[in-house]
Amino acid sequence: MMHSVDLRATSSSKAELAAIIPRATVDPASAGAAAAALIDDVRSRGELALLDQAERFDGVRPTRIRIHARDIGFALGQLDRAVRTALEEAIDRVRRASEAQIPAGGITTLAEGAEVVQRWQPVGRVGLYVPGGKAVYPSSVVMNVVPAQVAGVGSIAIASPPQRQFDGSVHPVILGAAGLLGIDEVYAMGGAGAIGALAYGVPDLSLDPVDVITGPGNVFVAAAKRLVHGRVGIDSEAGPTEILIIADASADPRLVAMDLISQAEHDELAAAILVTDSTELADAVVALLPELAARTAAAERVAVSLSAEQSAIVLVDDLTAAIAFSNAYGPEHLEIVTESPERVLDSIESAGAIFLGANSPVSLGDYLAGSNHVLPTGGGARFSSGLGAYTFLRPQQIIRYSESALAAVRDDIVALADAEGLPAHGEAVAARFPD
Missing domain, CATH: 3.40.50.1980 (Nitrogenase molybdenum iron protein domain)
Known part of the structure; x- marks a missing residue:
């Protein structure tokens, strides 16, 4: 075998x-042209493009792309008891492991009055892709949502392909998992079109663009993530x-x-x-x-x-x-x-x-x-990591110098600025000391 x-x-x-x-x-590159066409279609035709793509690729035309909050609540109430118990346990374990991934901030004092502050800031909004097709992945809802919540992300949207057996809605177990985590923004859309919708937004759906897109998918999803990377952050091309x-x-x-x-x-x-x-x-x-x-x-x-x-x-x-x-x-x-x-x-x-x-x-x-099951594939583990709370955080340095601390490095700044042919850099510092 x-x-x-x-x-x-x-x-x-x-x-x-x-x-x-x-x-x-x-190779995601092999699907690049097709993915680009689907993304462009969504950018130009919005919701109508997503409906047409669902009919073409998923075999069903959803009644609506955005799932109503009451449907999410209903799905949560209908979750099998054993599945709900397992999801609750998974949420607790992933949350505790993710909390350990939050880097500590700190202050480096370089001289009296000279400080560099390190802090970690969450991105404002994320789009989480949960695949559907050969299997149903409520566990992927947990793995995507929990680290984002732990990181402090304030706005979370989930996209998952519409299901023919559920009249074009997202699979109810996916919806139930989302409801369990308090997520009420879920869209029945899949593939490259969904990635484009999350990256660029869809005004007629009141879908605002996101800052980071995470989650696994097929080769067209991977190709779409490659195409939008730079406009938004991504976890990997899983x-x-x-x-x-x-x-x-x-x-x-x-x-x-x-x-x-x-x-x-x-x-x-x-x-x-x-x-x-x-x-x-x-x-x-x-x-x-x-x-x-x-x-x-x-x-x-x-x-x-x-x-x-x-x-x-x-x-x-x-x-x-x-x-x-x-x-x-x-x-x-x-x-x-x-x-x-x-x-x-x-x-x-x-x-x-x-x-x-x-x-x-x-x-x-x-x-x-x-641990998180959203992980790099195709050799990506040689240079990248799996999904974690850190995926949704950005390190920021805050520089705080007193007048005397700046004066202490004034001559060095001027010397380096002159050496680089950028004298205005040094002059900007010298201007603070007119004497």
Whole structure:
């Protein structure tokens, strides 16, 4: 079911590893022209464009794009009790973990009367995208909304695709999760058009533009986020989900197989990778996968994902080589299932979220670990982080100098300004000391 990559008895540089890493061929640039056309359509025709796009891509024409507050309240009241209890627990855990992400402000005193104040300010308004299609993601409502609320964002809007089985409204479980968090601004719109609507606003919907857009989506959503980045901030261009498991002979092959399947369940383009120095473990996992995958509700989707180019079992000589491969890959989710996972962790450089030991599966992080499941994919973990309260904060420096403190650096400022050919800079300072 899964193909193998044998790296034993080889020595590869990081660049060479990057060249052989199995990945799905998903490039937001390939959808750029289509996404741009959809965004432009929304900018020129507003609500009518969103209605037409919903009919074209979602198979339903919503009665209204903005969901009425009473419908959100009704959906909250109709939430299954077990689902509501689970969401409440997830909200509490994510809120507590997010609160730890708020950086402390501070004052640096450089000399008497010379201070630089560091503070963190929330953005004013955010747009949160919650995908809909192959699955329903109330957990993504939690993961997007809670960090924004913890950061102190004052205005939050949610966009989620209209659902044909619910007459063009947003899925009721999504609405219920929004209601649970006190969000009353929800729009039945999806894809690139929704990203454009959030970035530029839609006057005939009284939808004001946002400052930051976060949340995962398909390749058109990723392409749209790339296009509007600069007008608004974004979290990342999140693509299909990924799991990479570093495991040795001590790992339970059944649990490893189940964890690979759990992420393959998301999408045919999901990546599931096992990196191991144990041929016995690899063989056992390969033997178990067909039977376990066939039992899942999304068996066909899982089979496609596991047999595709982006999924593989990678054989290495030792855990040092496994770590090198993982760091070159930069996985969204990294599980370390070894005899001493903490030792492996010490050498890990790049991963969106790291799960240590057999009792910390990725599924835990998807729902109730307290960590955030909106994470960089496609190698993005090498240079970016997952969603957090810090995503919605901007560091600001406040400079406060007394007259004597400015006088102490006057000559240095003049010297540097003259050296740069910008004498008016120095003159602006000197003007404060006419004597």
